[in-house]
Amino acid sequence: MSGTSEGPTPAADLDRSAVTDSDYTTYHRAFAAAPLSMAVVDPEGIVVSANPAFGELLGTEPEALTGRVAADLVDLASDARTWHAYREVLRGRQARLRCTRRLKHPDGHSVWVQVTVCPLADGGPGVLLSVADISARRELQARLRHLQMHDPVTRLPNRTLFFERLSAALEAESYERSGSGRIGLCYLDLDGFKAVNDTLGHRVGDRLLAAVAERLTRVADEAGYARAATPLVARLGGDEFALLVEESTGTEQLADLAESALKALEEPFDLAGQRLSLTASIGVVERHATGTTATGLMQAADTTLYWAKADGKGRWTLFDPERNAHRMTRQALSSTLRPAIERGEFALEYQPLVGMEDGRLSGVEALIRWNHPQFGTLTPNRFIGLAEEDGSIVQLGRWALNTACRQARRWQLDHPGEPPIFVSVNVAVRQVWDSDLVADVAQILAETGLVPHLLQLELTESAVMGSAGRPLQALQALSDMGVRIAIDDFGTGYSNLAYLSRLPVSVLKLDGSFVRGFQYEGDKKEIAPNPADEVIVEAMIQLAHRLGLTVTAECVETSAQATRLRRIGCDTGQGWLYSRPVSPDRISELLGAQTYAVGNP
Numbered sequence: 001m002s003g004t005s006e007g008p009t010p011a012a013d014l015d016r017s018a019v020t021d022s023d024y025t026t027y028h029r030a031f032a033a034a035p036l037s038m039a040v041v042d043p044e045g046i047v048v049s050a051n052p053a054f055g056e057l058l059g060t061e062p063e064a065l066t067g068r069v070a071a072d073l074v075d076l077a078s079d080a081r082t083w084h085a086y087r088e089v090l091r092g093r094q095a096r097l098r099c100t101r102r103l104k105h106p107d108g109h110s111v112w113v114q115v116t117v118c119p120l121a122d123g124g125p126g127v128l129l130s131v132a133d134i135s136a137r138r139e140l141q142a143r144l145r146h147l148q149m150h151d152p153v154t155r156l157p158n159r160t161l162f163f164e165r166l167s168a169a170l171e172a173e174s175y176e177r178s179g180s181g182r183i184g185l186c187y188l189d190l191d192g193f194k195a196v197n198d199t200l201g202h203r204v205g206d207r208l209l210a211a212v213a214e215r216l217t218r219v220a221d222e223a224g225y226a227r228a229a230t231p232l233v234a235r236l237g238g239d240e241f242a243l244l245v246e247e248s249t250g251t252e253q254l255a256d257l258a259e260s261a262l263k264a265l266e267e268p269f270d271l272a273g274q275r276l277s278l279t280a281s282i283g284v285v286e287r288h289a290t291g292t293t294a295t296g297l298m299q300a301a302d303t304t305l306y307w308a309k310a311d312g313k314g315r316w317t318l319f320d321p322e323r324n325a326h327r328m329t330r331q332a333l334s335s336t337l338r339p340a341i342e343r344g345e346f347a348l349e350y351q352p353l354v355g356m357e358d359g360r361l362s363g364v365e366a367l368i369r370w371n372h373p374q375f376g377t378l379t380p381n382r383f384i385g386l387a388e389e390d391g392s393i394v395q396l397g398r399w400a401l402n403t404a405c406r407q408a409r410r411w412q413l414d415h416p417g418e419p420p421i422f423v424s425v426n427v428a429v430r431q432v433w434d435s436d437l438v439a440d441v442a443q444i445l446a447e448t449g450l451v452p453h454l455l456q457l458e459l460t461e462s463a464v465m466g467s468a469g470r471p472l473q474a475l476q477a478l479s480d481m482g483v484r485i486a487i488d489d490f491g492t493g494y495s496n497l498a499y500l501s502r503l504p505v506s507v508l509k510l511d512g513s514f515v516r517g518f519q520y521e522g523d524k525k526e527i528a529p530n531p532a533d534e535v536i537v538e539a540m541i542q543l544a545h546r547l548g549l550t551v552t553a554e555c556v557e558t559s560a561q562a563t564r565l566r567r568i569g570c571d572t573g574q575g576w577l578y579s580r581p582v583s584p585d586r587i588s589e590l591l592g593a594q595t596y597a598v599g600n601p
Contacts, residue, residue, distance in 0.1 A: 031049075031051050032051050032052060034051055034053060035053055036053060036130055036131075036132060037050075037051065037053040037054035037056075037057045037113075037130065037131040037132070037133075038050070038051045038053070038054060038128060038129065038130045038131075039051070039054050039065065039070060039073075039128075039129045040120070040126055040127075040128060040129075041070040041090070041117075041126055041127050041128075041129050042125065042126045043090055043091070043125050043126055044090075045069055045070050045071055045086075045090055046067060046068070046069060046070065047065050047066055047067065047068045047069075047070050047073070047129075048066065048126065049062075049066060050062040050065040050066065054131065057105075057111065057113070057131060057133065058103070058105070058106075059105050059106035059107060060106070070129055071083070071086060074101055074103065074113070074115045074129070074131060075101045075102075075103065076099070076101075076115070076117075078101075082097070082099050085097045085099075086117060089117050089118070089119070089127055090127060092119065095118065095119070096116065096117065096118045097115075097116070097117040097118075098114065098115070098116050098117075099114075099115050100112065100113070100114055100115070100134070101113055101115055110135075111133060111135055112133070112134050112135045112137075112138040113131045113132060113133055113134060113135075114131070114132045114134050115129070115130075115131050116129070116130045116131075116132075117129050148160070149161035149164075151234075151235040153206045153209050153210060153235070154209055154210050154212075154213035154235045155210075155213070156213050156233055156234055156235045156241075157232060157233070157234040157235075158234065158235060158236075158237075159234070159235075159236045159237055161234065162232065162234035162236060162242055162244065163294055165232055165244060165246075166244060166294045166297070167294050169183055169244070169246045169289065170183065170289055170292055170293065170294060170297075180247050180248060180249055181247075181288060181289055181290065182247065182248040182249070182250070182286065182287065182288055182289060183244075183245065183246060183247075183248055183286070183287065183288075183289045183292065183297070184244075184245035184248035184251075184253065184254040184257075184284070184285065184286040184287075185242060185243070185244055185245070185254075185284070185285045185286075185297060185298075185301050186231075186242065186243040186245075186254060186257055186258045186261060186282050186283075186284055186316070187240070187242055187282065187283040187284075187285070187301035187302065187304070187305045188216075188240065188241040188242065188243070188261060188280050188282045188305075189239060189241075189281050189282075189305055189309070190212065190239040190278055190279075190280050191278060191279045191280060191281055191309075191313045191314060192278060192279075193208070193238075193239035193278070194239075196208060196276065196278075200274060204271055204272065204274060207271045207272065208269060208271060208276060208278075209235070209239065211269050211271065212241070212265065212269075213233070213235065213241070215264040215265060216233045216241055216243065216261060216264065217233050218264065219243075219257070219260045219261050219264050220232070220233045220243060220257075222260070223253075223256070223257050223260065229246055229247060231243045231244060231245045231257065232244040232246075242301075243257060243261065245257065245286075248286055250286065251284075251286045251318060253286075254284050254285075254286045254318075255284065255316070255318065258282045258284050258316035259316065261280070261282060262279075262280060262282065262314070262315070262316060265278065265279065265280050266279075279313060279314035280314070281305060281308035281309045281313050281314065281315060281316070281317075282305065282308060282315075282316035282317070283300075283301045283302065283303070283304030283305030283306070283307065283308055283316075283317060283319070284301075284304060284316050284317065284318045284319065285297060285300045285301045285318075285319045286318075286319075300319050300324065301319070303319070303324055303327065304317050304318070304319045304320075305317075307320075307323070329375065330386065332374070332375075333372070333375075333378075333382065333383055333386055334386045334389075334390060336372075337383065337386060337387055337390065337392045337396075338390075338392050338395070340370065340372070341392065341395055341396055341399060345370060345371050345372065345373070346368055346369065346370055346371070346396065346399065346400075347368075347369050347371060348366045348367065348368055348369070348403050348404060348407070348584075349366075349367050349369055349581035349582060349583060350364035350365065350366055350367070350407075350423075350581060350582060350583075350584060350587050351365045351367060351574060351579060351580065351581040351582070352574070352578050352579045352582075352587070352590065353365060353424065353552060353572050353573075353574050354572065354573050354574070354578045355571070355572060356553075356562065356565060356566040356570050356571060356572060356573050357566065357571075360419075361421060361587075361590050361591065362421060362422070362572060363421045363422040363423065363424060363456065363572075364408075364421060364422075364423055364424065364587055365423075365424040365425075365426075365458070365574065366400060366403075366404035366407075366423055366424065366425050366426075367380065367581045368380055368384075368396070368400050368426075370382070370383055380426075384428070387428075388428050388430050391430070391434060393428045393430050393431060394430065394431055394434050394435045397427060397428060397431045397435075398431075398435070398440055398444075400425060400426075401425050401427075401440065401441065401444055402444050402447075402448070404423045404425045405423065405425075405444050405445060405448040405450045405455060406448045406450075407423070407584050408420075408421070408422070408423040408448075408450055408454055408455070409448045409449050409450045410584075411584075411587065411588060411591060412450075412454075414588060414591075415588070415591045415592070418591050418592070420454055421454070421587075421591070422453070422454040422455065422456050422484070423450075423454065423455060423456070424456040424457075424458055424486060425455070425456070425457055425458065426457075426458045426459075426488065427457045427458065427459050428459075429459065429460070429471065432471045432474050432475075433471065437474050437478070438474050438477045438478055438481070441455070441457075441478060441481070441483060442481065451482070452481050452482030452483045453482045453483075453484065455483050455484070456483070456484040456485075456486050456507065457478065457483060457484070457485055457486065458486045458487075458488040458509065459475075459485070459486075459487065459488060460487075460488050460489055472503075475503065475504050475505075476504045478504070479504030479506070480504075484506045484507060485503075485504055485505045485506055485507070486505070486506070486507035486508070486509055486552070487505055487507070487508050487509060488509050489509065489511045489554075490508045490509055490510055490511060490540070500544075500547055500549070501547055505549060506548075506549060506550065507549060507551070507552060508540070508544050508549050508550075508551050508552070509551075509552045509553075509554055509574075510537060510540065510551060510552065510553045510554060510570075511554060512554040512555025512575075514533055514536060514537050514553075515537075515553050515554065515555050515556060515557075515561055515565070515575075516555060516557075517532075517533030517534075534564065534568065537553075537565075537568060537570075538568040541568055541569045541570055542569065545569065550571040550572065551569075551570050551571050551572070552570075552571065552572040552573070552574055553565050553570045553572070553573050553574065553575075554574050554575060555574075555575045555576075556573040556574060556575030556576075556577045556578065557575050557576050557577050558577060559577065561575075561577070562577060
């Protein structure tokens with residue numbers, strides 16, 4: 001037959017009745033001359049004929065491919081899904097198969113190809129297998145992906161690639177396959193980098209970032225020596241970097257890595273004639289991969305980095321679940337403070353203030369409690385700082401002042417035969433700045449009927465001693481009104497006693513640290529008292545008396561303390577020796593006593 005000796009037959013059992021000899025010769029010439037690698041494969045998967053382009057692609061003569069198993073030539077049996085689809089096309093149950101494969105050329109280089117398998121055009125038995133070389137396209141895609149996934153300044157993996165690697169490392173099949181099943185992260189931020197950009201310009205800043213990246217990469221390479229994997233170093237944006245440790249061996253490995261990173265950055269950087277020194281702060285997180293999410297890990301790392309910054313910078317800090325729980329609690333409290341005031345979740349307890357000479361109840365300090373539905377009863381140290389930060393202290397303080405004055409008036413009415421007791425209420429300095437405290441006090445006294453001298457307002461020493469302008473004017477107006485002003489925790493702040501003569505203050509409350517210094521007198525089992533504490537306290541009491549002030553000692557816990565305080569002239573005592581903070585009803589019971597019963601109710 002014409003043309004049969006010119007080359008391999010496209011299909012041994014092709015139905016010749018459907019085409020003329022001329023057509024058949026044309027098809028054969030096109031098949032042989034086509035730049036696309038092609039082969040005709042019979043229903044059993046055996047190559048019947050291959051064109052020269054296919055032989056060239058595989059580095060052999062096309063005649064040598066005849067009789068070979070087609071699936072072996074283009075790696076179609078390497079995964080079950082592709083193999084099944086290929087068999088379905090051979091059997092005529094599927095119209096087409098297209099897949100990508102990486103083939104090894106005999107000279108050693110690899111070739112990326114796109115394999116297409118489809119039925120023959122005339123509907124005869126067998127299929128046409130075509131193979132397109134897509135190596136150039138794959139290389140271009142790889143270059144584009146590298147540009148997309150790497151930071152142009154440092155050439156490190158960027159945030160996108162970092163999270164891709166992190167997510168892959170946290171997939172169950174990844175850490176269940178082998179290894180420790182743990183993951184670690186060092187989240188690093190340069191201290192003061194903004195100043196470099198602002199003073200020297202972004203060009204120097206970029207050079208510094210590139211130099212930092214080089215040093216961190218060197219640290220990671222050294223850390224990965226003799227280990228299964230080298231930590232991934234990535235720039236997450238700005239001056240933030242991350243070192244990801246897959247298959248971590250524990251917190252010690254992460255601590256060593258963080259310490260090495262800090263040490264590597266200690267050496268000054270020489271950049272275009274500029275010699276720069278910097279430090280970094282690092283948050284370190286290490287945990288089991290099971291149950292960990294990328295978001296959760298990054299939140300923990302970000303929180304820990306914040307701790308490192310807050311603790312003084314230039315250091316690494318390990319994630320602490322307890323500290324984090326406290327932070328979460330703090331956030332939860334902060335977000336519910338204002339609604340809690342409106343819901344009436346706060347209450348006041350009262351701690352007695354007892355005369356040192358006669359032992360009588362002379363007043364009480366109102367202490368606020370938050371009956372939180374989730375965290376139980378909270379003392380002021382858990383929420384007052386938050387209230388001062390967000391400004392809700394004004395609303396909360398007004399409520400406490402109103403409640404305390406109303407209760408003091410109630411005691412007065414319920415016990416007309418007893419000398420009335422005063423109530424002492426703590427006031428934050430922000431209440432003076434952010435509200436009209438004088439007007440609030442005047443209105444509350446008028447509404448409750450409490451006389452001004454039965455109200456005492458306590459401010460911290462630092463707030464009172466630093467008062468000027470509006471705060472000082474407010475204190476003077478309150479004092480002129482008849483309200484007593486007390487300095488709380490005296491002795492821990494400025495301690496500028498001479499300044500007291502110029503302030504409208506009537507009471508000093510000695511900080512409990514002074515009182516604790518002589519609580520062991522007469523108890524041979526304990527350490528000896530510190531005589532210096534008594535000298536200091538006695539001097540403060542004498543000076544206060546010279547200035548016309550009375551003195552209250554806080555944290556009185558033993559009878560020995562009370563005896564010594566009374567001996568050196570202290571006027572009033574407050575502490576657990578007399579009572580813990582108690583309910584208003586308990587104070588009512590104590591008002592009927594001639595002298596105060598020492599002990600813990």
